[in-house]
Amino acid sequence: MQTLLVVEDEWAIADWLEVLLSEHAYHVLLASNGRQALDILHREKPDLVLTDFMMPFVDGAGLISAMADNPKTNGIPVVVMTSLAENAVQQHIRSYRAFLRKPFHESELLQILKDVLSPSAP
Amino acid sequence: MDDRLDRAGEAADPGAGCVAPAESGEPSPCSPADLAAGIAARDIFLAGAAHDLRNPMTPILGQVERLGRMLDAREPDRDRMRHGMQRLESLVQLYIMRATTLLDVASLISGRFHLRSARCNVADVIHGALEMHHRMAHLARARIRVDAPDVLTATIDPVALAQLLNNLLLDVVAFSADSELRIALNGDDDYFRLVLGGGCVVVPDDIMIRLQQRFEHAFSDPARTSFDAGLWVAGQLIGMMSGTVSIGRTASDAKLAVRFPRFPSKAAEVGSPSHRHPVGA
Numbered sequence: 180m181q182t183l184l185v186v187e188d189e190w191a192i193a194d195w196l197e198v199l200l201s202e203h204a205y206h207v208l209l210a211s212n213g214r215q216a217l218d219i220l221h222r223e224k225p226d227l228v229l230t231d232f233m234m235p236f237v238d239g240a241g242l243i244s245a246m247a248d249n250p251k252t253n254g255i256p257v258v259v260m261t262s263l264a265e266n267a268v269q270q271h272i273r274s275y276r277a278f279l280r281k282p283f284h285e286s287e288l289l290q291i292l293k294d295v296l297s298p299s300a301p
Numbered sequence: 302m303d304d305r306l307d308r309a310g311e312a313a314d315p316g317a318g319c320v321a322p323a324e325s326g327e328p329s330p331c332s333p334a335d336l337a338a339g340i341a342a343r344d345i346f347l348a349g350a351a352h353d354l355r356n357p358m359t360p361i362l363g364q365v366e367r368l369g370r371m372l373d374a375r376e377p378d379r380d381r382m383r384h385g386m387q388r389l390e391s392l393v394q395l396y397i398m399r400a401t402t403l404l405d406v407a408s409l410i411s412g413r414f415h416l417r418s419a420r421c422n423v424a425d426v427i428h429g430a431l432e433m434h435h436r437m438a439h440l441a442r443a444r445i446r447v448d449a450p451d452v453l454t455a456t457i458d459p460v461a462l463a464q465l466l467n468n469l470l471l472d473v474v475a476f477s478a479d480s481e482l483r484i485a486l487n488g489d490d491d492y493f494r495l496v497l498g499g500g501c502v503v504v505p506d507d508i509m510i511r512l513q514q515r516f517e518h519a520f521s522d523p524a525r526t527s528f529d530a531g532l533w534v535a536g537q538l539i540g541m542m543s544g545t546v547s548i549g550r551t552a553s554d555a556k557l558a559v560r561f562p563r564f565p566s567k568a569a570e571v572g573s574p575s576h577r578h579p580v581g582a
Binding site: 188189190191192193194195196198199209211212214215233235236260262263280281282283284285286 | 351352355356357358359360361362363364366367392395436437439440441442475476478479
């Protein structure tokens, strides 16, 4: 079973993602901000991080930057999900594997996860 | 009918004068620089509003798709579907609250937001407002401790009080992640006081700034509009209800206290608050 770390400060979105992804046989870890996500990343090695952009304490940009600076986490693919336009996010984030603009269809999310987690993904 | 939706109908005339302090109710004379700042703030606010409305649509869309899949099942599970419908309703209620806050910004700017005070139990209003934040607290691993009497009556607009609490708690709970948030209600003959405190309430400076700023200053940073509308509305409501805000802090603790007169004017009492509570509160 693949493990996903979902980082989202809106509980309604976090709840929905936890249910949806669990139903599709993913193991889901939840964090409500980038700081909590980094705590979890000290203990666990998820297969993918699905993160919001605007969050308290450490936002999506801070989380991705900290992950990139750490050899233990810099190989973990990151998918960014936000209601902002992608060009607004690109000004702040160094790199990410895929982008989802909220609101998105579950099929879009599931396809992106499948693509990014595929053994043939770059 | 939710009274907050009624109020949303009092939306501002977008061309109504300059961006003026809400408490004045009248447009103030503006310099070109003031006008430019007001227009810039309005643009930033609109961008933030779009973000605020797209974000909570995400689980609504997800829940609708989920219900659709349940319906397409060979033998739909009615209990699961009923539960799913209830969940959808609560998500829509959250969305309405968010949208109403944004509409209230327009009403407040134009001075068309009116309080409707009534004698009510403030403790009930607080417990009602808190209900919707427990799930967020759970996600953030924040522990909420409430110290409030069963009954503390006051003459106040219960809908506005619930709204300002919701707006404050949206920020404060998120910033109380991994720590304890203490909420206390107390009062004497003349005033009641609501205190939000905790070891990890790191937002007081930010909250104080947003609570007390004029519109054109509150919405000057495109990077953080999403919390600002709620805080700005809360600040305006506190002012309209003759409330005062204060901050206390030590090295390890911070407190945000809001104080209101308990019985400001009997003449202002109208209607029954039981018919006017916000959706979900």
